[in-house]
Amino acid sequence: MNWGLAMTDHSNSHDNTASTEIDLDLFFAAARDAAPEPDAALFAAVLADADDVQAQIAAGRAPAAPLQEPRGARGLWAQLVAAIGGWPAVGGLASVATAGLWLGAVQPMGIGQTTSGYLSDAGLFVAAQDSYLVDVMPGLNFDFEEG
């Protein structure tokens, strides 16, 4: 049987004999041909692992995951934003606040007359004015004066 031995003629050698050398490439080729094939059980086990890991990955990305976040991990500002309905609500709130500031600063003509008109017609203006004149802490001035 040829086991992978190559005849090598060493013509320069003094004893003029042929020696043999191993042809390793034949052995490597034989090893490649004899490559083991995974059996069905191994394939199934590997794919079962893949399914398990894929399920874990999917669970890690589920929308419910943020609910498991510790409360302390969120800042006060983030909690406030979440409480009023998120960033869209913050945007709306900012617009309303700006408009209110503008109206308070310039008070367009007619607004005061219109509101007082409505209040007078309803008989509420005087009552409303009167309500501001009610001294709910009559002793306060005395306390300030007396020190």
Next chain:
Amino acid sequence: MPYDALSDKMDDVPNEALLTLFANGDDAAARVLTARLLPRVLGQAVRMLGERSEADDVAQEALLRLWKIAPQWRQGEAQVSTWLYRVTANLCTDRLRKRGRMAPLEAAPEPADETASVAEKMQSRSRAEALSAALAELPERQREAVVLRHIEGLGNPEIAGIMDISLEAVESLTARGKRALTAILSGRRDELGFSND
């Protein structure tokens, strides 16, 4: 979808892209990756360990680590095959160290080529068995370098990456490994009763 159809569809998709698909929930990607990579991993493990059942365990563990790292895999940083060779080599090394001895001399599996003649099959099997036994006598790092270079057919730069050594070190290990294999096989030629023809 039948596997063949999937295989055709994903034939040209690189391993790295398949791994990303897997992490995004595509179970077909797992099947294609397994079909591509499991035989290689198993072959490497069998050659390093010289024992089939342990090699099966190592192959399964190596693939499990690949699935687990999929969500963190960064495209372009490493090749999946290189990473897997490295993981497999490390797992085999751990097992060999736990054994505290070299790989046992187990008969190599039957040659896969069904068309070869009986004599050719016997010859090929005989060589594979002899090489397996000779590899088991090499120091661990020499065996790993020789297997990766001459049986798995990897290039020296890739082997250097897998073994985390320089190119010169790879060349040195493979050269010394081949010299040692030649000496072992030559020495056993008479012992095993092989002739030149």
